[in-house]
Amino acid sequence: MCGIHALISPAISPLSQPRDLDSVSPELRRVLVARGPDHFGQACRKSNGWTLRFTSTVLALRGDHITRQPLESDNGSVLCWNGEAWRVNGQRIQAEANDAEVVLKLLVNVGSSAPGDERLETLLNALRAIEGPFAFVYYDYPAETLIYGRDRLGRRSLVLRQDGDELELCSVAGSLGNGWQEVEADGIYVARLKTQGGLDISRCPWIVGDKTADFTYSAFHQVFGLGRFNKTQPFGNPQLTRFSTSVTMLKEQLLESIRLRILNIPVPPSTDGRTRLSVLFSGGLDCTVLARLCHEVLDPDQAIDLLNVAFENPRVVAQLKNGADGTLSDFYEACPDRITGRRSFAELQKVNIPYAETLAHRQQVISLIYPHNTEMDLSIAYALYFAARGQGFCTDSSAFNTVPKPYTSPARVLLSGLGADELFGGYSRHLSAFQQRGYVGLVDELLLDVGRLGKRNLGRDDRVMSHWGKEVRFPFLDERLVRWAIETPSWEKCDFANGEDVTGVEANKRILRLLALELGMEGVAREKKRAIQFGSRTAKMESGRVKGTTLIS
Template sequence: MCGIHVSLSPSPQPISPHLETCLCNRGPDFLGKERRTVSNGWSLSFTSTVLALRGDHVTKQPLTHPASGSVLCWNGEAWQIGGRQVERNDGEAILDLLVTASALPCALEGVLEILRAIEGPFAFVYYDGVTKSLFFGRDRLGRRSLMFRPGDVPGALTLSSISESCDPSWKEVEADGIYCLDCSTNSQSARHDWLPDGRDDCISSIGSFNTSLPSSKSVLTSSSLVVGALEEQLLKSLRLRVLNIPNPPPLDVSSSTKVAILFSGGLDCTVLARLVHELLDQDQGVDLINVAFENPRVIAQLEKDAGGKPVNFYEACPDRITGRKSLAELEMVCPGRRFRFLAVNVPYSETLAHRDQVISLIHPHNTEMDLSIAHALYFAARGQGIISVKDTNLGTQDEPYTSQARVLLSGLGADELFGGYGRHAVAFSRLGYPGLVDQLLLDVSRLSKRNLGRDDRVMAHWGKEARFPYLDECLVRWAMETPAWEKCDFENGEDISGVEAGKRILRLLALELGMGGVAKEKKRAIQFGARTAKMESGRVKGTNVIS
């Protein structure tokens, strides 16, 4: 995870101290700056901050190639380039390939070919010193943030991981292709599709969606081959995301906990925790971060129901209840693994104290729902809370704990891929499999339009990198190619498999992994599970603009 800020202007534009501090929050390991003057006399100013999570050293950014004058600001993870896994620092590998491509007769196509070959979450800005072109963009699913703002004079442009203010001129760069600007003429940026042939049937430029319908009644059970295939896909995705994470510099001792999971206790995140156990060495701990908020509106009702008696409202939060129950099941099926259940309790006063900061980070998103979700992710990523420690003399004691893990795993994406939302059941009840297929296709096609840029800005503020195993390109491609009835099974009741139809493939995998309770957990939105929604009034709508 890194911070990027690039400005193209008639004269050098210094970055504001406030924005530089925010970028350093994203990348606390290194701050670097570069400057280039293009042929028309305009100035390109580059600022990068680094959170070192790849390779055996802190790679300084912006990455430069002195001979050509090229500069790369890279924020992300290139798991593979052209189908080959990247073993060294990915930013350095990408710059080498881009510089080589720039020297070819068809430099533009060569650069585009390299960028199109990258698989992983990323945002980037690349200045080609040979062609005087500025390339920028976000990956196909938009998992990393990149924003832009036109300058005060025609042709001027600022690109940044985060906005300098809630100025409405700041917009998110769309995750729909690679943008290119000729710096010598400052012409309007051109967009190049992620796929060179611009195929219309390729969703998010990743793969084609299987719209076929079953020719006869089908039943999805634990013995279905597709359940084992999903496990293989998830393990492949997780290997990339949890193995070989370096120790935070400048520490030279082995950290026992490098991975944390955003943990509501629900199906998606608990399956990830269970499979992470299969991959990590036994001596490595895993932090399970569970957030609960002091919600005045809900507390008033709880105390009323309790006849005025004190209520432990944090422990009464739905996600706290589910989280502790799922933890118990994990500990039973994963003996010897040190799962730390980190209870993050957020007082209402602290929510208010950080409100302006969160609003600034989520900009240009500005609804009550955006704020509710962002509050939960923001405090979860901070990773400060309480863990229970067993003492042979004193019994179980609560102690303050701050997670040192810099990699956060999220279960986001599973509902869209495998039919976990209530609207999927409604679509099937109305129109059968044709309606379900249409709804799944719509949801998958909107993955790149999701609020991943917003979430990136909120969580990266604490020097953490969110990783989304369900949104690995290979897994998404496989899920799109899998027919609907092999992912969710609304045609058959629970009596056949023992679990509900929504995301049945994932529920059956949980059963196979020994977690019967987790397999039956209901879907619950984070803002309701952590109780960040409607803190003052139950009449507030999620679509309302933040006041």
């Protein structure tokens, strides 16, 4: 995980106000270092009447050393890399290697081997061959071309601001003024630096040969070039059971995704290394299945921190005070996610957030989620922001009646269950779509949800959680798992035609519920879906009449 910033501007005229090319503002440095506390570096290039300034900070989680960024090649090219490359051309990157160094070497080598007009397409194909969550800015110095973008699912943040011929890119920009927008995850962007001034910016889609403007609904329902969304109809009324092939396949896909993301995590600084991983843990279906499978993958001596966040919501507290006996119960323990968290797993790391502390961090959170700016964005971000911080009290199932001990999680890697609802039909609107148009309607709704994850959720969530020098990883959004999920018929994931059948679990995300049953977690398999802002009680803190779409004031 890293913080990246790039400023591309025409050569400065002697008559204009000079811009500091040797440093960034203190505020920009602060937010970038918060994301990457292990190294701060800069690089500058001047070419063809343009000045390009690059800044990177590093959170070292790959390889056997801290790789200093921006990375610079012998031919003058520069790479700012934020994220993870798990595989290149289908081959895993070795645990002792640093992925950013592998990517730079790949780009330099393929670029130098291609003749003139083919150079750009060769670079684009190399980027298309990378599997993993990433955002990047690459300056191909010999071709005087800037290439930037987010991975095809949009799992890492990159925002952009353009003012005339000046282009600015950054991991997070809420404190840097207005005019920013998220870089879409619909392709790779290329900016050619013209000799007479001006930027020629074009989008190159992830799918080779796809010229459609709407990448989500491209030919044959391709999704990000990963695969074709399966729209076939079932014969008869097939029923999902815990013995169905798709349930077994889901477990295999998840285990492989989890192994990539949790094995070989470096020991956090100033710790004994026993705890390197944490899980955003509401006690619900998605996160509990992840925690259970992590336990199968990790060595027995490695601990897993389960981060369970509960907020002091003034409206709820007032209701509890007005109880029959007039006393105030423990409003943190009354939070729905705290209740399911205790019920779902033996141990949990609990994070209690007083209302005053929420208000104290309000402007910081608003700044981080920008350009997102609704009350729903804010309520979701509160929960993720404080959970990622990992400061609270530690309790143990064998000692619930003892006084909880203050605890700060040393883990620098967080796992999130995001993506399970979109892939396997977890929202109420998925049932509604099925009731209106059958499995065809359901597939269209799933396609819409998967296609807008990068725009609606992932950039915002990355900015909020990375602020604490943590990296969030999404096992359900592994490219190979996503490809398998979208190519699997919908009735093999959530067979709404059968309602709550003999398995005793709901149809929404039934495949995942059946996997929970296979793992021996019957209570978890029957948990109802609950949005994070309601489970942690960050929604509607000031007024019960505020809508999620209301702009933040």
